[in-house]
Each structure stands twice: as structure tokens, then as C-alpha cells.
Amino acid sequence: MNEAKFTKGDWKKCTMAMSPGDWAQLNSGKYPITIVCRGADVIAAVWGIEDEDEQANANLIAAAPEMYAALQQLCDNRGVMEWLEMHSPCIREVAEEALAKARGES
Secondary structure: OOOOOOOOOOOOEEEEEEEEEEEEOOOOOOOOOOOOEOEEEEEEEEEEOHHHHHHHHHHHHHHHHHHHHHHHHHHOOOOHHHHHHHOOOOHHHHHHHHHHHHHHOO
């Protein structure tokens, strides 16, 4: 199995205001955004601070490292995966495809 190359968590959602046309002017306040960051590193920026769907997207992005780790643990646990496959035969394939996609392999 290949190792994930994305920025390791914890990712946090926070808000700040900045212009999309000029990232250098962080204090412009023209376009409020939500950012997902790890320390000072910006992982993602989501426009539409007032938009419920965009905020849900930011929450999903912020949770990605933990969800990846949880899915990886499920795939690594043979007993749990065998039990899940009794109820959903394609679950291992779906889980492994999702992990591969997160690693940029599909």
C-alpha cells in the first residue's frame, strides 16, 4: 500500500477576509472566506462565508485527515472488514478506491 502524501492533520476551519484577486492584501476584507489550515499553512480556501453549503464543504475538508485515518483503520482490520463485507459485499473495494483517490492514485 502506498503512503498518503497529503498534509497530515489536525486541520482546522477558521475564517478570515481577503480579496481573491490579491492574496498579498490579507486585510482588504472585500471577500470573506473560510480557510482550512494547519498552523500557518493554508490547506484550502472556501468562498461564501454566508453560504451553508460552502461552510459544510469547509467542515468536510477539515475532517478529511481523520476520515482517511478511520477508513484506513477499517481496511486494516481484517475481522471488521470481513463482518462489513457480509452486509455490504463491495465495501472493501469502495473503501480502498476512496483511499487511493485521496492519495491521488485514481
